[in-house]
Amino acid sequence: MRTGASPSVGSSEPIDVLVIGGGNAALCAAMTAREAGATVLVLEGAPREFRGGNSRHTRNLRYLHDSANAVLTGPYKEDEFWEDLLRVTGGKTNEDLARVTIRASNNVGAWMEQHGCKFQPSMRGTLHLSRTNAFFLGGGKALMNAYYLTAERLGVLIQYDADVRDLAIVDGHFVSATYETAGVARTVEARAVVVASGGFQANIDWLREYWGEAADNFIIRGTPFDKGRMLRVLLDNGAQSVGDPRQCHAVAIDARAPKFDGGIVTRLDCVSFGIVVNRDAVRFYDEGEDFWPKRYAIWGRLVAQQSDQIAYSIIDAKSIDLFMPSVFPPIEAQSIRELAEKLELDPDLLEKTVENFNAATRPGTFDAGELDDCVTEGLTPPKSHWARPLDSPPFYGYPLRPGITFTYLGVAVNERAQVILQDGTPAPNIFAAGEIMSGNILGQGYMAGFGMTIGTVFGRIAGKEAVHHVIDNLKGS
Ligand SMILES: Cc1cc2nc3c(=O)[nH]c(=O)nc-3n(C[C@H](O)[C@H](O)[C@H](O)COP(=O)(O)OP(=O)(O)OC[C@H]3O[C@@H](n4cnc5c(N)ncnc54)[C@H](O)[C@@H]3O)c2cc1C
Structure with missing residues (x-):
């Protein structure tokens, strides 16, 4: 190891630790490895202005802590954390890796602050997370900018616009990576590699393998650079896969959102206050089944199952102020008929759907914060809560499309973040962190702020273990 020295691309000496990707997991790995004395090169596929992957769209991270602190309102201990994870995954989790994640997240906020992160008290409207999740001041974009600054100061070399195309792996051992930058192919050798290149949700062709043509109407909420090329290369080179390839985290977002990178502001949180109809103006699911935070992640899939993957959320004047507004204004009309024409x-x-719905609503005491008794009777599908007649103009409509957050298919890893090969042995110098391995821990479902926890914890483990490997190997040679 050239301790203390900064690497340079193209030097004859191999890099100690090559990090592929430029999001949270990658930067956590890079900073950790560099602080342990390794030479580190980060290859980020995106240009500098779009660096940071999906991590730059995030708002918060969940971590273990024994007591309240400057931003978190109370303790969040291992048993509760674990129970929360069990509930959302329905038990589909690798308990060893999950517990490693939970334990290693203990007070991770302090480490993040040492590396440039600033936190803020949780935002209004997300109060149910104020005890468990720490919010980044300025959001994920500010976090990523801070991490890049820290990494540069530490001497991590960063190459943008560096789309890694292939890895040379011999008998499960990483040798070099080939990447393309400005139309030129380059090869870089390294003693260890950390692959932190996210999921494959931006690869519509790959999504089409599982969703058919419906995938063409999906909107990708995050970066267009997470195309899963490294995931494919690792799987083709004998890495064991984890996670259901058909599973993805998908929410209902405004159909007017851009195809990629619309981020958090395109999400629509009004579904439970009105009705949702498909292209045939027919309702298809109970909009008031449960609290929205517990149901929002099923609506992407529900919309994906409708013709043309489009649906419309319709509310009236009574509900317009009950939810966090999205970036697009609603389509407004004085009558249902006029709204239908505009949509x-x-x-x-x-008109018929709304008439039937209104006629089926039963008087109750509306309460947006409770599972209230405003229900429908004799209607299919029913609306179990917050069912009030749509009778107060103006009426509002929002077009909905499936918004894909991330995919679940990934590579299996062990507690050292080493990629597991099909014969069950770990690849000695290939490590994975972040979304590309989160399927080990999140077999299904999701809980807010946990994607960043997994990336932070496993990024740091991968960085540390990659350096251990380099040191052990140099001692042995
Ligand atoms: C809108 C939105 C909001 C979210 N909010 C939250 C939240 O508040 N809290 C939370 O915990 N999670 C949230 N998530 C999920 C979270 O973004 C992910 O769990 C997390 O960012 C994954 O980090 P990562 O480093 O693994 O991947 P990413 O941050 O996506 O980074 C992957 C990186 O790899 C690069 N890359 C990909 N392929 C290549 C290649 N071949 N060569 C070189 N580079 C490559 C990409 O350019 C990118 O820089 C949100 C996601 C979205 C879309």
């Missing part, structure tokens, strides 16, 4: 739905059919 390009059949006015007769929409």
